[in-house]
Each structure stands twice: as C-alpha cells, then as structure tokens.
Amino acid sequence: MPRKTMIEAIRDAMDVSMERDDNVVVFGEDVGYFGGVFRATQGLQQKYGSSRCFDTPISELGIVGTAVGMASYGLKPCVEVQFADYVYPAYDQIVSEAARLRYRSNGQFTCPIVVRMPTGGGIFGGQTHSQSPEALFTHVSGLKVVVPSNPHDAKGLLIAAIADPDPVIFLEPKRLYNGPFDGHHDRPVTPWSKHELGEVPAGYYEIPLGKAAVRREGKDMTVLAYGTMVYVAEAAASETGIDAEIVDLRTLLPLDLDAIVASVSKTGRCVIVHEATGTSGFGAELAALVQQHCFFHLEAPIARVTGWDTPYPHAQEWDYFPGPARLGRAMLETMEA
Amino acid sequence: MPRKTMIEAIRDAMDVSMERDDNVVVFGEDVGYFGGVFRATQGLQQKYGSSRCFDTPISELGIVGTAVGMASYGLKPCVEVQFADYVYPAYDQIVSEAARLRYRSNGQFTCPIVVRMPTGGGIFGGQTHSQSPEALFTHVSGLKVVVPSNPHDAKGLLIAAIADPDPVIFLEPKRLYNGPFDGHHDRPVTPWSKHELGEVPAGYYEIPLGKAAVRREGKDMTVLAYGTMVYVAEAAASETGIDAEIVDLRTLLPLDLDAIVASVSKTGRCVIVHEATGTSGFGAELAALVQQHCFFHLEAPIARVTGWDTPYPHAQEWDYFPGPARLGRAMLETMEA
Amino acid sequence: MSEDAPLRFHVPEPEVRPGDRPDFSNVKIPQAGSVRRPSVDEDAEQFRDLAYSIIRVLNRKGEAVGPWAGTLDDEELLQGLRHMMLLRAFDARMQMAQRQGKTSFYMQHMGEEAISCAFRKALNPGDMNFPTYRQAGLLIAGGYPMVDMMNQIFSNEADPLKGRQLPVMYSAKDHGFFSISGNLGTQFVQAVGWAMASAIKGDSKIAAGWIGDGSTAESDFHAALVFASTYRAPVVLNIVNNQWAISTFQGIARGGSGTFAARGLGFGIPALRVDGNDYLAVHAVASWAAERARRNLGPTLVEYVTYRVGAHSTSDDPSAYRPKTESEVWPLGDPVIRLKNHLIVRGAWSEERHKQAEAEVLDEVITAQKAAEKNGTLHAGGKPSARDMFEGVYAEMPPHLRRQRQQAGV
Amino acid sequence: MSEDAPLRFHVPEPEVRPGDRPDFSNVKIPQAGSVRRPSVDEDAEQFRDLAYSIIRVLNRKGEAVGPWAGTLDDEELLQGLRHMMLLRAFDARMQMAQRQGKTSFYMQHMGEEAISCAFRKALNPGDMNFPTYRQAGLLIAGGYPMVDMMNQIFSNEADPLKGRQLPVMYSAKDHGFFSISGNLGTQFVQAVGWAMASAIKGDSKIAAGWIGDGSTAESDFHAALVFASTYRAPVVLNIVNNQWAISTFQGIARGGSGTFAARGLGFGIPALRVDGNDYLAVHAVASWAAERARRNLGPTLVEYVTYRVGAHSTSDDPSAYRPKTESEVWPLGDPVIRLKNHLIVRGAWSEERHKQAEAEVLDEVITAQKAAEKNGTLHAGGKPSARDMFEGVYAEMPPHLRRQRQQAGV
Ligand SMILES: Cc1ncc(C[n+]2csc(CCOP(=O)(O)OP(=O)(O)O)c2C)c(N)n1
Numbered sequence A, B: 001m002p003r004k005t006m007i008e009a010i011r012d013a014m015d016v017s018m019e020r021d022d023n024v025v026v027f028g029e030d031v032g033y034f035g036g037v038f039r040a041t042q043g044l045q046q047k048y049g050s051s052r053c054f055d056t057p058i059s060e061l062g063i064v065g066t067a068v069g070m071a072s073y074g075l076k077p078c079v080e081v082q083f084a085d086y087v088y089p090a091y092d093q094i095v096s097e098a099a100r101l102r103y104r105s106n107g108q109f110t111c112p113i114v115v116r117m118p119t120g121g122g123i124f125g126g127q128t129h130s131q132s133p134e135a136l137f138t139h140v141s142g143l144k145v146v147v148p149s150n151p152h153d154a155k156g157l158l159i160a161a162i163a164d165p166d167p168v169i170f171l172e173p174k175r176l177y178n179g180p181f182d183g184h185h186d187r188p189v190t191p192w193s194k195h196e197l198g199e200v201p202a203g204y205y206e207i208p209l210g211k212a213a214v215r216r217e218g219k220d221m222t223v224l225a226y227g228t229m230v231y232v233a234e235a236a237a238s239e240t241g242i243d244a245e246i247v248d249l250r251t252l253l254p255l256d257l258d259a260i261v262a263s264v265s266k267t268g269r270c271v272i273v274h275e276a277t278g279t280s281g282f283g284a285e286l287a288a289l290v291q292q293h294c295f296f297h298l299e300a301p302i303a304r305v306t307g308w309d310t311p312y313p314h315a316q317e318w319d320y321f322p323g324p325a326r327l328g329r330a331m332l333e334t335m336e337a
Numbered sequence C, D: 001m002s003e004d005a006p007l008r009f010h011v012p013e014p015e016v017r018p019g020d021r022p023d024f025s026n027v028k029i030p031q032a033g034s035v036r037r038p039s040v041d042e043d044a045e046q047f048r049d050l051a052y053s054i055i056r057v058l059n060r061k062g063e064a065v066g067p068w069a070g071t072l073d074d075e076e077l078l079q080g081l082r083h084m085m086l087l088r089a090f091d092a093r094m095q096m097a098q099r100q101g102k103t104s105f106y107m108q109h110m111g112e113e114a115i116s117c118a119f120r121k122a123l124n125p126g127d128m129n130f131p132t133y134r135q136a137g138l139l140i141a142g143g144y145p146m147v148d149m150m151n152q153i154f155s156n157e158a159d160p161l162k163g164r165q166l167p168v169m170y171s172a173k174d175h176g177f178f179s180i181s182g183n184l185g186t187q188f189v190q191a192v193g194w195a196m197a198s199a200i201k202g203d204s205k206i207a208a209g210w211i212g213d214g215s216t217a218e219s220d221f222h223a224a225l226v227f228a229s230t231y232r233a234p235v236v237l238n239i240v241n242n243q244w245a246i247s248t249f250q251g252i253a254r255g256g257s258g259t260f261a262a263r264g265l266g267f268g269i270p271a272l273r274v275d276g277n278d279y280l281a282v283h284a285v286a287s288w289a290a291e292r293a294r295r296n297l298g299p300t301l302v303e304y305v306t307y308r309v310g311a312h313s314t315s316d317d318p319s320a321y322r323p324k325t326e327s328e329v330w331p332l333g334d335p336v337i338r339l340k341n342h343l344i345v346r347g348a349w350s351e352e353r354h355k356q357a358e359a360e361v362l363d364e365v366i367t368a369q370k371a372a373e374k375n376g377t378l379h380a381g382g383k384p385s386a387r388d389m390f391e392g393v394y395a396e397m398p399p400h401l402r403r404q405r406q407q408a409g410v
C-alpha cells in the first residue's frame, strides 16, 4: 500500500469526498489557489474548480458563519481555520449556531460542517501557532471532536467527519504532519514512510467517529492519549520499561468510554497525557470518568501530564511540551503509588 | 446591617469602587442611561457622568476589546455582557488578548478588567439566557473566574475583582439576584431580606479571590458547589438527612484546593454539582483534582451532578436543572457506594 | 504641541428622554415619490445618495406616487392589509397570553408590520429568510399556520420545536423561514452563506438576511458584508431600523454616519433606505433587491426606517428610557392605517369593511388560540416530554446521552 | 419567475498568476500633488472622493509638489532616509539570521518602510501605536535600541519578553509600541479603547491602530470602526494595503468596493488614501490625521497603498502564487530610492553620500547584531529560563502555578 504523509492523507480524504459528493465544498484562508499554508488543499481548486474550493477573506467568523448557512442549504462544507489558535473569532458561530441548529430547529435545519485546524506545538510557533483548544469544544453539546494521530486514521476519520450529519471539529496535530513525533526534538525526524500507519488505502474508507484504538497492549497501566501524545506515550513506555497499554482516543466527543473502562479495569492504573493546559483540559474529563467508572479497580491516583497552565511560550517550548521524560516520571510514580 | 438583594450588592460594589478610584469605568449594552437590563448599574451614570458609565453598541467584541485597550492605558474597566450566553463574540478578545497581555509583554502592559455576566438558568430563558460557561474560562491561563452565591460575597468579590491587577470573569447566577433559590421552583421565593447572607456591609470590603467558604459543616460527605447550587446542595442535604459538608467555591480559578482537600480528606466522599453541561464542565476538573489529592481517603467514586449534555431547553427547564431531588439521589448513592 | 486642549469623551445622546417633549423634527423625511428608481443593473456608485434618503410611495393623502409605485394590485394590497392586521391582532393576543402566564415571553411588532409582511410577498417559493425575532410577518404573509406559531409560543405538546426554544424563536423550513437564534446578528452571515450555496449549485433561489439597527454593531454584520461583497452573493440584506435597541437609541450603534444603509457603501454594495411604514414602498424596494439577487447582480443592503412602538419584549418597560408618547409623533405614521387609507383612496376599501375585517381577524386569531391551547400552554395541559430534551442533539444519539437519558429516567 | 438563468458563483481572481506577465495597468495612479488637502475640521462628507484617490507628494522627477508637501525639512528627511535604510538592512540581516537557525521566524518590510518610519514622526511622546508585525519602523524611527529588537528575535537571555513571544512580536511601552498579538486584527479595536481612555481622562495623547489589507475582514476591524465612530475616539486607524495577505490578493478582502479606505465612509469617518511608498506623503497624511485626533475631531481612517516586495514571512514562498517579477513593475516604486532621489533633487544628498550611508547603516546593524548574539540566539548561548515561563501569567503567582513550577523542577 502507498505510504503518505498526514497532509497527503488529509488532502486525499477531501479529494475522495469531493469526488464522491458534489455537495462537498472546501474553503478557507489561502486554501484555494495556493492550496493552504500547510498545503492540505493543494490541487483541489484545479481539480474541482473555484466554486468548490476557494480562498476566503481573513474572517474565521465569516468562514464558519457562511459554512453554517451553506450547510443549512444542503452543502457539506469542509473548512480550514489556518491554525487552531485562530478559531476564537468563529467560536460563537460554532458554539451558538453550528452546535445547536439541529436541536433548536427540531431537525428542520442541520449543520454537517467540518472545521479543520492544525493544532499543537513543537514547531517553535509561540503562543499563536501552538494551542490545543480541544477542551473548549468537548464542553459543547452538539459538536463532535476528532484528533487523528496518523495518516491512515486521518484519512478515514476525515472522510467520516465530512460524511457525518453533524458538525465536527477536526484537530490536526501539526507536529505529526510529516512523521510520528515522539517528543525527542533533538533526534532526527522519522518520516511517515517509515511507519506502518503511514499506509493509506486508496479510495473511500471511513474510520467511525467515537471509536478508540489500542496502540500498544499492556498489563501494568493504561495511558490515555491522542494526537502527538500517542508517540510520546510509546516512547515513555519503552524508555521506562513499563508494560503500558496505550489507548489512542481518536474521537474525544463522543468518547469511546467502553474502550477506556475496559483497559483501566484491566490495568488498574491510569495516566492521561495531553499537550493543552492542564486545568479544565480534556484530561480532567477523562480522569473524572475513569475514577467514576473504574473506582474499585484503581490502585493508584490517576495522573495527568499536560502542558502547564501558562500561555504556550516560544523559547521554552521544550520545557512546556509534555515530553517522554515528564510522562515517564509520572508513569513511574503511578506504578509506585 | 442592611440587607440587600444580590443586584443591589453588585451595584454597591461598582459604586464603592468608582467612588474610590477614578480609573474605574463601567459600560456595556443598556448599562448607561437605563442602568442595565437587570438594573445592576442603575444610577451610576447619574452619579459619575457618562464618561464613566455609558451605553455601548451591541458588540461584545467591541466592549471587551475597547476595555482591553483602556486597561492598557491605565483604566480599570468593569464591563457587562448582558447574558453569559452572549460572551462568545468577545471570546477571542478574552482568551487571546486579555488573558495573555501581561505574559506576552512581560508585564509592560496589563489588563485589569472585569467582565460581569448573568449566568445560569431557572428563569425560563431558553438556550440563550441560561448558560453557565465557566469551564470555557477556567481552561484559559491568565484569567480568574469568580461565581458568587450571595449578596455579601458578591459585593466583596466584585470589589476584589475590580481591584485585581488581572482580568476577572465574574459570573452572576441570575436566579440568585432576588433570593437564595434552592431549586424548588414550585415553592414561594425566599427573598434575600430573609437570609443572613443578604447582609451587606456598607463601604469598601474585599472577599479575597481564591478562597472558598464552608457553608455547612458535615462529616459524611463533601459537596462541592458554587452559585445557585449552594442552595440546592443545602436543600438536598436537609432533605436526605445526610450530614454533608457544603463547600462554596466562590472562585474557580485560582481554586482553593486546600479547602477542598481538607474537607474531602475528612469526609471521604465527594459529590460535585453544577448547572453547566457535564462533559468537560468544571466538575471534571474538580473530580480530577479530588481523586488526585484525596485518593487514599476516598471511600466511593466522586459523583458529578450537572446539567445534561444538551442545549438548555425552554419547556423542560426543570428536567434539565440539577435540582435537590437529583442531587439528593446522587448523594444517597455516594453514601451507599 | 502640548498646548492642545484636553480631549473630551463623546457619548451620543438622544434628543429627548422621559419627561421631555418627543420630537422628531431632526428626522428628514423626503416627499413620497421624490426618490428616483435606478435600474437594477445600474452601477451602485451612481446612486449612493439613496443610502441617505428615504424611498416612499404613499403620500399624506394616501396616494401612491412616484417611480416606486405600482408593484401591487388591489387584491394584493388587500391581502397585505389583512396580513398586517392579523399580525397586530396576533401580537395583542400573545402579549395578553404572556401576562396570563401561558408563555414565558413574547416580542411584538407594533409599528413594524409592513416590513416583514410586504417583504415576504417579494420572494419566491424556495427562497430563504434568516429572520430575527421581529419578522413574524414573514410567516403570516407566507401562510404558515398561526396555530403552529402559538404552539411554539406555548411550548405545548404540539410545539413543532418540542419545547426546546424560547417563545417566538420559530423555525419553518418549508415556509422559507430559518430557525431563529437568540444570539443577535449570527444569522446575517449565514444568509450570505446560504445564498453562496445557491450560486455554487447554479440554483435560482435567493436568501434574505435580517438584522436590527442595534445589532449592526455585531461582528456578523461585517462578515456578512465582506463575504456578500466578495462573492457577489444573491442575498438581500435587511436592516430594520426601529430607532431603538432595547433602551439604547440608534445613535449608539450608528455613530457618526448618517444612516445604517451607508454601511453598505464602503463595500460597493448598493444600499437603499426605505419608509418601513409604507407597505408599498417596502414591497417595491424588496422586489427591486430580490430581482438584483436573482439576476446574479449580487447583494443589496436595505434599511427600513420605522419605529418600535411597543416595548422591546414582555420583559421591558420603555417608559424608563423614552418619552411615553414618542410613538405618537413618529412622522412615518402607522403602517396599517396608511395602507387602509390608501385602499380607501383607491376605492377598494372603506371604514366599514375595515371594522368588519378587524372583527374577522380577531376571530381568526382567537380560533387559532383556542386550538393551540388545546395542546397546552407553558404551565398547563400537554407539554413536550423530557425525552424530547435528549433527542436531536445529534442525528444519532451517542452513548453518553443515552446514559444520561436513562439516568433521568425518561 | 423560474425562467431566471441559473446563478453563478463569483470568486475574485487577480489579473495575473505565476507565469503571466505582471501588470498593474489597472491601478489608477493620480499625479503627485493633484489631490486637495481639506482642513482638518472640514466635514467628512465633503471629501469622500479622497477615499478613492491616492495622495502623493513626490513626483517622477523627485520633486515634492502640491498641497500635502512641505511638512518636513532637510534634516528630518535625511533622518527619515536613514531610518528606512536601517530597517531594510535590519531586515536583510535578520532574514539571514533566520536561515542560519539563529531564530525560528522572521517577517520583513521590504517596500513598506516609508509607512511606519514616516508615521512615527507624526506622533508625540506618550502616543500609543497598536502595530502589526510589519511596523518595526515605528521602533527604529522611535529610537528603540536595535539590539533589544534582536534580543527579542533571538529569544536570548536579554530578550525583553523573556522568550515568551514569537520573534518580531515586540512590545515597547516606553516607545509607544503596544505588545504585538499574533492574532490578526485584535489590536485595532484595542487602539480605539486606548484612545477612548485618553479622552475619558481628559488627556492629550492619541492612539494609532494598524491593520493589513487582508485583516480588515476580521471582526475587530468592524468593532473598531463602530466604537471609533460612536465615541469620536482620538485615534488614527491605519490600513496597510500591501496588495497581499499571504497568498491571497487584496481583491478577496476588498470585494466589490474600490478601496479599503472606502470602508470608513459608511461610518462617517474621514478616509484618506495615500501613496505608502512616498515618505513625504505618508508623513503629511499622518500629521493631518494626528492633528484631527488631537484636536478632538475624532478618528481618521488611512489606507496606505504599497506593495509587499518580499515573502509574507520566512515560512512563505510567493513564487507559488504571483509572478516573480511583480514587484519590479509596481508603479509606486521603492520608498528608499524615491526619498533618496528627492533629497538629491533638493541638493541635500548625493549618490556618494548614499553609498557611504549604506555602509554606515550596515555597520550599525552588524554591531548591534554582534552585541545581541553575545546574549545568545535561539539554539545557542544564553536563553531565558524555564522559570520565566511560569512568571507573569498573573501579577502574583497562584498556588497551582507554584506547584507546577516545582513539579517542573525549575
Ligand atoms: C449577542 C447578543 N448580545 C446581546 C443580546 C441581548 N439583546 C437582545 S435584543 C437586543 C437589542 C437588539 O436591538 P436591535 O438590533 O435594534 O433589534 P430590535 O430589538 O430593535 O428589533 C439585545 C441587546 C443578544 N440577544 N445577543
């Protein structure tokens, strides 16, 4: 099977979806002629014309707001917000409109939109090119929230997101675009061509939203991760020698609680890792659920390893980033508790 | 001591602060001549002139955005967003600007603003007059988040918030404006004049941000609550007969973790209650912290009682609202677990 | 340079406040028939002045005059009158129902009836409105069953929205009426998106966005104009300037520009201002703008000059911020009376028939109300179930909501 | 009615793309000296046309002509030339430093130097700019130490912002330079708020907001205009139209309006358009607008017409979306060369002195760079501490951050 980068896989998902369904349209800042600053939409305008793939003014509100209108007409817009850090101007349209349209109109109008955005740090992007705002969406009823961790999933999840009848926030860990980054920023980059999850089937396939994947089976503890942190967890497991089971959540809302409960019930220990700020991060919800559903299986407190409660700094990027050393320490502590 | 409604207490806090510090200015939609749709700013324009208390265009972005600029000049704006449900157009200015200005400028520019907003349901306001978005702010480093539960605290906390050198989100449970509502919507309303926390000292006093208050001491379990839920918890405790300790958090960020840990370590059981949607609500952070810090004291899983994961409905308001019956059931279950 | 005088802060103030004598002498009202009618494909630069004037058809004598007259025949006008009367009667009954506790909330249209009623008649089947809460005339003039409006207002068991929405936040897709949001402004840009979609698909349907004077300050207004201008979206962008945004007079939102229509000029969007209390003028301008959209000539911005006679909503008391009798001196008069007089001048109507029609209309509304009340009112009779609360958050209910519904025992 | 032809979707396209011959023949350039100069208190309605023209002072021969000429003497002009040369040399060195891995990122000003350099000279001490990332001339012309700019760019141990901010996102309060946000547009409305504060306090300081052509589509732009218009804020609102927003040509943001300056007209805000590559014109217009603000006459919107000669940033390659040689045919020329020629025409400068100045300027920049590099560069030498990462989130560190700092072991 061909191996692709994550960007190629994402592009492929849009291509396949546009090919299959005339109602799929793609737009955003620099998305049309140029093909996006990360080149995710490269070639789509050429192939499908500028009525189906086009540049927009720099207004995230306008991008999502018009997408909501288009969706209510019957189109299936898949729009790009250039960086997740820039989604806030569109937050009202997402939270108050996209998320509630089906509910408040009792299904007369629906909002099948996908809002794609590169997320996460590790590229020296400073506070405005590094954020992971997933928890600001998981609190919003009516949304679905997806974070792929590899090209294979990225394509299948994005196809499923575009096909989904409801609004999906699709967060792309930009540090994974080129390879499975494990947090060892001082080592050479592994490309996707060297990783089996870089294998991306041609054509249409869906990875269902709401299903987690176990990336590594283990007996001693469960690590709940998504996006870049999946590889950080793999590194931490192998470096600490802990036989950790690594669950890649893939979809945060709706969450695959069964997979989580099954794993933690088995291992009795749980560490949660994400790059976003800790307080009220998605790890809080995970910890709350795990203690609720696995209370009598837990042998140690659930640990959260996250970005600190500060804005994402520039020079101190690697002090902020929850890398394998920090995660490994927490895993060891959790084993000893 | 005079008893005041919560609205009167809030107005008093602004009055006292404006009197004391020329740099305090108050503005928002309908806030000037009319004195606000809940009348929180009534009389302030008359007293301090329209340079210090004025009406604005309907642009929450503009209200907060100009407040950030004013704060960087040296003023201390205390602005009103008419309902918390309408804060999202200002979300970018709060999250990307107000919260990070001190940090990114290394203290050259600071942002001492207060954004007041009525929050919570119970008034048949439907999805756009009922929301409790606190968790969307507690995830944002650089903000403080306050939710008063009575006139006495409301005044002292708002004075402290206005005096604070950093941006404060001040959420006012609108269902408490007139009295300590316990969720029994079918019973006569108790006014603040009948409640000792309706006693509001004259003049300037601060309730420090970041300090919780124990509203009811108890041995059997801890109920963590804030805003309206404090009274719902009191009702549930007395109706179930459980000797619950009720902690009124008052400030969610920074959180009084010591008070929480002290209580749960003592009681060994914990129920968390809030009106906002459960998933990724502030209760998730509380549960995560409690299990982390009190793991070896806990005798039962921590329960969360919250609004459902749906938009706030109109007709089904009382099915949505986490009232004393629902909370009481969870408390009983937690006692039995 | 530091000899400069200190700066002064300027806050716009209305000319009168409670206790003052209401006065609109500063409002310039052009004579009916005096504003020209450009062809729909004329270059917008050539009629910028129309953003600062007021297009009017009905003169003081009740005659229809000038280049914008003549879009409607007797029958259509009689129907228009009936729609406005129905809306007014509906409002009155629902205001009362709110006071009786049959609903939690109501918002009336008094004085603004012509705008939504006449606009609706300029649209084709399949076109889509993105209304605010003050355009129920779109439903009434569009033939939506009044009883369903009431079912929604009463949040009863026949409520098409299952009790989920605040009263008056209707949704009626089949009647070209988009689900109303309680958040101001958000739908203005959605209307542009819907119109863009129609163009993308090579369809012939157009959209209409609606916004209040106060809400033009919101960000969505800007996004709507930017996107409509860039993609030449087939949309009519309507600003209803009823002089007030709750307690705030229009000068706070408008600032230093003479009019709201003027906002369009900076985007190259043709902008017209029209007498919102003149059914004929509204219809003529709406038809003109709709034709532009349909002929692929792009968006039009229309400002309707009117006056909110009633309170903002049932939660509001305007006597706290404006003279009680202000509406009485409003120079553009009452839209119902003006159309009635015109029909009489035309010889198509009489005082007697009007009285009779009032009775009929009231009857019709009362009949509908009785039917609706059979399905329940907010606190009595049939109501949507708590089960309904959990439905429709997503197309398919995810596991966590299923668990919660179970927990709720419904 | 259904005979209407199907709607077509319109997406604006630039006239040329890579491979095409660059062409600006559609850009109308009025003659230098031909645009009138209203008095600062003239009614904005009287000079609407200025939003559609271009104010220019330097003609082809290098002479300063017309009513906007004469705001600067030889010495000031020589200083202006030096500022622009410094900025250009600074840019070149920092571009190189980025390629050498001394910093992660850089954004240059090539072609736009006149705007920020000349604008700065129209301000008084205490005035406040709210700049974007492409106004470093405000710092250079304002006497901010170049070495501190570099310290910020290198995120080294002397970085005034402690490594927290992306390179070029300077903050220099004492030099009237607000902390740059990476989020586009947000600061435009903050500038209005700052100006409102100055008026509220009866101060005499004014603010200047800055935004790019592309970013005018953002919501903050609208809020800024609404609030500035309503409260007549003492602010100069600057739009730098450098024709491009990353890969997107200005037509996408501008849509159907002829110019960006025109946006102001719908708010009653005086709007001027100026040759952004003409140091004298920029200074004259900036002074005019600043005087308006200072005399309490309210806001002014200024569009600077210029061209972004370089890439958007070090992450960008413009050859993918525009002809490589487009900048060479840009009809407004190069701001440095134009001012140089003017000074030669004035008899205050010569080719030789210019060559010499170039060498001096380069020397000055290299000296500063050496000094800065002593404090470290992104990946080598001194750097801000991880401790600094935890400081300054709040005035006082709350307990949870103290715990986290401890946990981090710093
Ligand atoms: C985003 C948002 N902000 C504030 C409000 C509260 N609010 C409801 S109606 C209203 C006034 C609207 O005035 P206008 O746009 O003139 O419309 P009108 O009521 O006059 O028809 C306000 C401020 C809201 N619903 N949504």
Ligand SMILES: Cc1ncc(C[n+]2csc(CCOP(=O)(O)OP(=O)(O)O)c2C)c(N)n1
Binding pocket: A029, A058, A082, A086, A089, D134, D182, D183, D184, D211, D212, D213, D214, D215, D216, D240, D242, D244, D245, D246, D308, D312
């Ligand atoms: C809110 C937001 N959206 C998107 C971006 C990404 N972005 C950075 S610069 C830029 C283009 C800005 O163009 P313009 O306003 O014309 O300024 P210029 O770079 O030409 O000076 C974009 C889209 C951003 N920084 N912030």
Ligand SMILES: [Mg+2]
Binding pocket: C212, C213, C214, C240, C241, C242, C243, C244, C245, C246
């Ligand atoms: Mg209004």
Ligand SMILES: [Mg+2]
Binding pocket: D212, D213, D214, D240, D241, D242, D243, D244, D245, D246, D308
């Ligand atoms: Mg630009």
